[in-house]
């Protein structure tokens with residue numbers, strides 16, 4: 001099947017639009033929101049943290065991995081973030 005060139009040209013535009021929209025994802029309120037905005041958006045968009053539906057253990061693993069990449073969190077902040085992520089982007093949303 002041949003895709004017309006002018007359709008192909010629109011693909012990067014569509015991807016960029018999606019990415020930038022997602023970068024501004026409205027985060028649900030809650031303890032942890034500010035923390036997430038402050039700590040997790042600098043290297044990759046926050047969409048990375050909102051697209052996934054992970055269990056608490058999985059979020060724990062990811063946040064732990066991120067601390068290995070340079071994110072600095074106190075134990076308390078770590079817990080707050082994992083709880084926030086699990087509550088808002090947890091497995092309950094999995095279809």
Ligand code: HEC
Pocket residue numbers: 036039040041042043044048049052062063065066069070071081
């Ligand atoms: C120091 C830069 C940096 C910061 C700050 C950072 N990340 Fe990441 N993150 C990365 C890199 C690099 C990758 C891709 C590498 C990988 O997947 O191993 C990644 C990948 C991810 C992924 C997808 C990979 C997976 O294992 O599922 C998630 C989810 C994620 N980050 C969440 C977070 C959260 C939550 C925070 C805040 C606690 C955060 N990131 C802060 C650098 C960072």
